[in-house]
Amino acid sequence: MSKFVAPLIGRAGLGNELFPVLRAADIAAKESRVVLWPAWFQLKIGPILRRERDKRMYWTLFRTPDLISLLRLIWAKARGVPHDGASSNHRYVTVQGMKGYFDGVNISGPEFRDLLLARARRGVLSSPPREPYIAFHVRLGDFSRVGASESGVSKNNTSSPIEWFVARARAARDAHPGVRLFVCSDGDDAELAPLLDEHGVYRSTGRNALDDMVFMSHSVGIVGSRSTFSAWGAFLGDVPMVVQTGGDAYRPHARVWEASADEATTDWDDQVRRRCGEGH
Incomplete structure (x- = not known):
């Protein structure tokens, strides 16, 4: 029976919100779990009112999870337990916040970048220059x-x-x-x-x-x-x-x-x- 880990995101910028996703990916690798990727849909009025360049509409950057994954994500939010040393037997665990930033994760940056790129919508990424x-x-x-x-x-x-x-x-x-x-x-x-x-x-x-x-x-x-x-x-x-x-x-x-x-x-x-x- 598959086990799942759900990163719970808030309403901050992309840099802050990626930390629970990183932790979830690391937990998934360590405990053979499946990551339940966020839907990212959170309309944020502040950046619009402040006329910021980045409107933080991150659902336009990442693919929407399929229906089964969305249902599992809802279940994890309602019935999952926070991940800790005693949660390994639970089928649904959650992780949130920015604790420790990058400390304590085994997954490398380039490996996590590959995971992000696999979730990105087509057309949202440009090609970087070939020269250094x-x-x-x-x-x-x-x-x-x-x-x-x-x-x-x-x-x-x-x-x-x-x-x-x-x-x-x-x-x-x-x-x-x-x-x-x-x-x-x-x-x-x-x-x-x-x-x-x-x-x-x-x-x-x-x-x-x-x-x-x-x-x-x-x-x-x-x-x-x-x-x-x-x-x-x-x-x-x-x-x-x-x-x-x-x-x-x-x-x-x-x-x-x-x-x-x-x-x-x-x-x-x-x-x-x-x-x-x-x-x-």
């Missing part, structure tokens, strides 16, 4: 802003200053001539203008949140925000990442460095060069 590129993730949206003089970011839901990204773009351009820089962001072009106006910096070809996340995962290096979205890009592709001082809150893997705007990032640069040489 560096991805910048500038998280704006409803995040708080800090002044350009801030030397670090230590609070969740706070954006790094656009000036920090500009400085990192200039450093990356000098260290990796010929490697294009692409910006993934939920912000508009006007707020991103200081970065987009830099030579060799382009907006990503991502069509939606999932597309941008996967786009980042295929890069040779990420310049990220204090955001779970940045962390997912690094995790899914096992990509080295640099963030502003205090920005490594989610620890997707060991190759994440914190740096001020003008600080040298020698180890990150070395990792980027290695990945360029490997044909990423």
Whole structure:
């Protein structure tokens, strides 16, 4: 008799909502269970009222589960038990929340990326450039802003200053001539203008949140925000990442460095060069 695990998602952004899905996939592999994938249908008014670029309509990105899977998902939500050390004999278990982020899971980022791609609707993902590129993730949206003089970011839901990204773009351009820089962001072009106006910096070809996340995962290096979205890009592709001082809150893997705007990032640069040489 088959056993099932259901990730229970809330109403947050894609980066936050993927954590219970990751845990469910990991539990399924460890305990020979079947993942009951979310239907993702949750109309969120806030992003619409705030005129955010990402409206968080994630049901348009992933395939809808079949009827039997939906019925099982409903049953799991009503009668399933939270997964813990004593739940292995239960047929339906559930997992929710962001506890531990990426800690304690055995499934690799690229393996989980394959699972996500298998669930994606046709046409929602674009093809990343074939040449090596560096991805910048500038998280704006409803995040708080800090002044350009801030030397670090230590609070969740706070954006790094656009000036920090500009400085990192200039450093990356000098260290990796010929490697294009692409910006993934939920912000508009006007707020991103200081970065987009830099030579060799382009907006990503991502069509939606999932597309941008996967786009980042295929890069040779990420310049990220204090955001779970940045962390997912690094995790899914096992990509080295640099963030502003205090920005490594989610620890997707060991190759994440914190740096001020003008600080040298020698180890990150070395990792980027290695990945360029490997044909990423």
